[in-house]
Amino acid sequence: MTDDLETMDDKLTFARSCCPITNVLDTLGDKWTLLVIRDLVLGKSRYQELLSSPERIASNILADRLKKLEAAGLVIRQAYQQKPARYEYLLTEKGEGLKPVLGAIVAWGQEHYPGTMVFPAVERR
Amino acid sequence: MTDDLETMDDKLTFARSCCPITNVLDTLGDKWTLLVIRDLVLGKSRYQELLSSPERIASNILADRLKKLEAAGLVIRQAYQQKPARYEYLLTEKGEGLKPVLGAIVAWGQEHYPGTMVFPAVERR
DNA sequence: GTCGTTGCTTGCAATATGCAAGTAACAAAG
């Protein structure tokens, strides 16, 4: 069965399978990546802002996840200052497209984890 | 800030934060768990059925994830035969509640991973 | 010259993942 799919279109090859969920999880399936997306959606954009979320992500993990999100086209890294060079991370349209996914997770999570609460957007500087 | 939350209601303590997304990811945030949920939604229920999905999950990982899903109340393990004892896994109502999450992931995934396709439900035996 | 800020990198220990083989409890077949 998977043989057929592989020969069906050899321009399309998927790491694990042709299921959309599988492919999404190849990028987002860990404990931190969607939290980084959450923070970017909430308006955080700088490294220290992302580091300071209550979950206290490790710095090397944050750097790793941002790099992967950039490579996947969900995030762009752009300088907001030149000397010294300082960067902010912004969601692309593709990344913004994950809002309904976060929304669905929030809906299910609020129902099954009483007492949880959605974090507020950050004030723009 | 997190101090306040911690003292606010010490009956409610969360592993990493009080965000619903964080808590959901504590259970579901890896590459395999939502795929197991997907297969159960599609009607698979036995261990070999789950093992045989195209992604070829490792047996020890599948066993580990099913145990965790059972502990989290998303799945029940029940015997469908006594001698020898043989088990099937079924989603609970809580587990079924993840369908919108999978739906949102599929919607985003199909848009951004062209060529992916939703797997069909399995025929009931 | 020193200190602070920002965005990382690095070394290393702990934990998770996954390969491949193995196990147990049965029934069926010979």
Add this chain to the structure above:
DNA sequence: CTTTGTTACTTGCATATTGCAAGCAACGAC
């Protein structure tokens, strides 16, 4: 009675990932 097959796992071990904590570079402020 023995062998084989099925099913649902467990186990040992190598590899990969995670995360702690310290460190680094490039600036400006003092």
